Amino acid sequence: MTENLSSAAEGAQAHRTDLRVFKGVEAWIFDLDNTLYPHEADLFSQIDDQISLYVQKILDIGRDEAMVHQKALYHEYGTTLRGLMEKHQIDPDHYLEFVHDIDYSGLDPNPDLGRQIEALPGKKFIFTNGDRPHAERTAAALGISDHFEDIFDIVSADLIPKPNKETYDKFLGQTGVSSARAAMFEDLPKNLKVPHQLGMCTTLIVPRGSRSVLKEGFDLERDTYPHVDFVTEDLTGFLTAVNGALAG
Template structure:
């Protein structure tokens, strides 16, 4: 689904017209549950390993660790940030442990790859995960060569989205002009700052369902004013954008 004409808020705002992407020179994509669909459940593996890490670190059972994990995620943007702030952990061990997963569920997506390749301008992955995880995921999707760079949590100084500092550092390091950029994300809260900065914003929603690891508060605001478009088919949406640009 994508924005439709109307006078309401969110994806029904004035930017429903895909020609709103005219002039975009930088295309910025989140990684998990954005470049691959949520039903692949890749992040569910990461989610479980985060709980295991906390249980081991804090000597608690996994059920209690999971509650603590979600509190950190809600309050700090990422569980890693919460553990760093409250328990002074070193990030490298955490990142290596939680991303030691099976990538076989991620299948090549030629349709998505072709659409990204055809987009005019520069393309980036901007993730709260680390570069090795992003590289393995992009390789599994078959889209690695279409991106100029990966801006990961380490490049962001371990300051995760949705903190404004993370986006500002991304813009500083890449030279991207936000007024000529588009941001694709699966979490509405991570689109608030890009919208304020002047980016076009696109929310990627699961295909007909919310995965069990998605908290209700994460999914709020799909119709918020800072969400210009929403789609459950990224490849199809990008093809539609390309068609609008060509016709415009």
């Protein structure tokens, strides 16, 4: 596994022998935000701002205090939503509608990504801590909606977010996916720990231009990231290489 980390690459540079580990995968599971669209699209920053504004309004506090409180809840409960439910008994439906009221016009259609997702053998899923309407709008803006079997959102997870193991178990139970024949793509390393434990092949999506820095960190602290098999800053290029390896 550490060999995968030290040699992981994306696009045309992907190592064919490494990518053969995807042979036999029958379910391809994608996180949504900062995974199916690039981090530089800056869509999630709008959601982050909306979350802070929601906390500010609900608790009647200033913006700076709201941002601090938001982050504290996120780190303690996994999502700000879960923290607000536990500590302030907020209405989750109202929260989800409010924080996902954003502008999607900055997302460009990505037909190349759509073609590579479509070419993957088996079923494809979106698995997100956001809600289904947000996932549907995002996928529509990217032009990739038709390539997914289903969306497993925070409501499907009974509002218990990744990385809680029970959420992954619920996903597997509802979809019938075999974890030993699944691959998961995520932008948060902590959300790949359970998938790795369950036997999935894991790929971490990082912001463009950051992979070389992160690779050095992985090489220096390999034991810290045993749950990450591959690292890429180019999901489309990486899937192109995976499809090429599967066809070989």
